[in-house]
Amino acid sequence: MVLGLGLVWIVQQYRSTLDALAKAKKQVDLTDEIEKLVEETAQEFKEEIHTSLTKSAEAIEAQMTTALEEFRADLAKKAASFQESFTRKLDEEFTGVSRELEEYRKKRYDEINREVERLIKDITQEALGRAIEPKDHEELVTKALEKL
């Protein structure tokens, strides 16, 4: 009888263990499904994010490229304009300076000419004056006074 009771207890324990095992297995299966679902969702989310990011990056890149092209074109235009303006200004300055230099050169040349002319005259006059005898001076004056 004790054996019978022991067998019953064992069977009960066995059944109880089997139930627990079945229950646990069911829970394990559920966990796997959830994990699988989470993994799939995560993957989808990841792909979605990747796709979205890729699209955004492409859009940003396109915008940046456009903006960069516009900036480059504007810069080139401004650089060309500046260069043209600078060249023109430089030409004007050069022309102005050349003209001033020419005027200065001519002025100095004229001054030197006048100075040389004056020196030659002074020296010649001095030499002529010394070369004239006193009686010749007197004769020149006498003739001039007689014209009064």
Next chain:
Amino acid sequence: MDETAKIKTLNQASSVKRDLEAAADNLYRLNLSQEDTDTKKRQYEEAVEKIENLKVIKLALAFDPSTDFVDKMWQIVAQKMGEGIVLDIALDKSLIGGVVIEHDGQHQDYSLRRIFNAKTKL
């Protein structure tokens, strides 16, 4: 004697005028009568006035003239313009030769410088 008769140049005129003015100021030292003093003073004043009325003829020369030549120049000018003249003579060697005459607002250039400048004008 008329002191003004000897005057040929402006320098001489100035000198004689100063002497006459000094003599007039010193008349009181001679202890003359009032009448003689007044007569002398009037003579001096007339002489000074005569000097002041002389016509000044300016002559610029390229050489320093001798006294004889100054007299000669005065005689020529006085012959042409009358005796009431006095010469104001200046030395200007840049004239080279000849004379520049200024009188009655007229300027007559008979210098060699004028001819020289005209011939060398560039």
